[in-house]
Amino acid sequence: MGFADDHLTPLVDTGLGNSAYLVELGDGRALAVDASRDLRALREAARRGGLTVAFAADTHLHADFLSGALQLAHDDGAAVLASAAGNRTFPHHRLDDGDETDLGGLTLRALATPGHTDEHLSFLLLDGSRELGVFTGGSLIVGSAARTDLLGADRAEELARAQYRSLRRLAELPDEVAVWPTHGAGSFCSAPPGAERTTTIGAEKRANPLLAAPDEDAFVRQLVGSLGSYPAYFGRLAEINRRGPGIVESSPVLAALTVAEVRALLDQGAQLVDVRPVVDFAAGHIPGAVSISLRDQFATWLGWLLPDDQPIVFVTAAGQDLAGLVWQALKIGYERLAGHLHMAVWTACGGERQTLERLTAERIADRPVLDVRQHSEHTAGHIPGAVPIELGELVDRSGEAPAGAVVACGRGERATTAASLLQRAGHQGLAVLAGGPRDWAEATGRPLQEGA
Structure with a gap:
């Protein structure tokens, strides 16, 4: 059994594609890393271990979720550890590159690893001089590195060059050092698909295509060229995290309405x-x-x-x-x-209702198809002739949707969301594909079309 098996609990949010970590420190104390505002899973893990969170570390100003660090400070008296360069406006321990925090036996060393964000830190966990693992946040992740365009497309290349240097710095750690990233599969912060959430320095040196890039320019082309769209709310949360999210005083309840x-x-x-x-x-x-x-x-x-x-x-x-x-x-x-x-x-109460037709793949016939998946999904294989408009763009582009379209995604959830937006905008005669393009290919015996 290694350190991670005995003392570290990953807490995976599969919806957002992120992992938080709870580290047992001894004497009933724990370290939380990149905890979300939704602390239910972390609280349960701490309860099972009889732990109180003494430290809450954030690797960066998260854009995809609100940090739970300030809530942990309020509820448990946790000391918040975060980058000095983040200029957070609430009480916290301001850390610069190389600063160390004594966790009571273990040590946490801050490593400046900008790229995903300007102020990004990784946290190297040490037992004496032994390097146990590194919390890499949105820097080195399994098979990739997190996106560099969250501060604007005009800074994507500049930050990609910073990300190149940060990954090279992390790759200098011993091969056996564990890598505990925050972003993983399913994250719009750019993680490739796959089941693995953690890795090692050695495994990434062998398999991560970005670490195999021959030089900085090739790295930048590869990383920036892989960037797709991301949710609109990402533009709001980093600043809220800098100021500090509001404290949730009690378990929130959703009122029943008449x-x-x-x-x-x-x-x-x-x-x-x-x-x-x-x-x-x-x-x-x-x-x-x-x-x-x-x-x-x-x-x-x-x-x-x-x-x-x-x-x-x-x-x-x-x-x-x-x-x-x-x-x-x-x-x-x-x-x-x-x-x-x-x-x-x-x-x-007799309230007005609207319906939405659902069609199986063999019933589409010659109706126009609107594909609302991500661009990368569409180019990998789509129903021939399908019009591509990503779901995230549809509110602004609803007028481009073909009349009487069958709306398609991978399984039907995003297509139903898209059809509801179109209905709200006045479109009529819509249908949703029950399934996805692969179901269409199986039902018709026809191949999917690749490319844009």
Whole structure:
């Protein structure tokens, strides 16, 4: 058994594609690294181990979730460890390159590793002089490095060059040193697909294509050339994390609303988000509702498609996890949660309903297809003739969608969200592909088309 097996617990948020870490330090104390504002899993891991979080370290000003470090300081008295260059406005231990923190037996050494962000730190964990592992945040990750365009496309190349130097610095650590990244598969901060969340320096030197780049220019071309789109809310959270997210004083509760209250909220400009399964949404939904089914990726699409400064009313089905729904919203900075309405209550009151046709692959025939997947997914293989508009761009480009389109994604969730946005914009005669392009290829016996 190694150190990680005995003392380190990774806590994976599969929806956002990120990992936090809880490190047992002895004497009932723990270190938390890159904890999210949704601390439920971390709290449970700490409870099982009989631990109190004494230190909360953040590798960078996160853009994809609100940090839980300040909450841990408030609740547990944790000392917050973060980069001095981040200029956070709340009390914390300001760390520069090479600064060390005595954890009571173990030592945490700050390593400046800019690239993903300007102020990015990695944290090297040491037992005496023995280097156990390094928390690399958005620097070196499994099979790649995190994106460098979050501060603007005009800085992507400059930061990619910084990322090159940071990865070379980390690669100088001994091969056996564990690598514990924050970003992983599913993260829009640019992690390749794959099941592995942690790695070692030696494994990355052997297999990471960016570390195999022959020189800095080749590295920059490879990294910058791989960058796709990312959620709109990424532009807001780093500054909130710099100022410090608001403290959540108690377990939040989502209020149950009446039909009259919902109508009044909608008249005042509230957003209506239907979180039921897509089959239920298609069978009947409130006109104007945006479908974002409650699943691991819920927060990503909420933050990409809806503003954070208007009240949100959720349409729910019986038995759905309302606490999970609230935390998915809170962890990306959505505070104005007006409440929820069971769709059955709306139906029982005779509320107007709209439907959405779902088609299996063999029933598409010659109807136009709108592909709302990411560009990389589309180019890897799509239904011939499909019009590509990423879901994240659809609000601004709804007029480009073909009339009477069959909307397609990988499985049907994103396509249903897209169709709901188009319905809200006035499109009629839409349908959703129940499945994805591979289902179409199997059903028709025709090949998918590759390329743009």
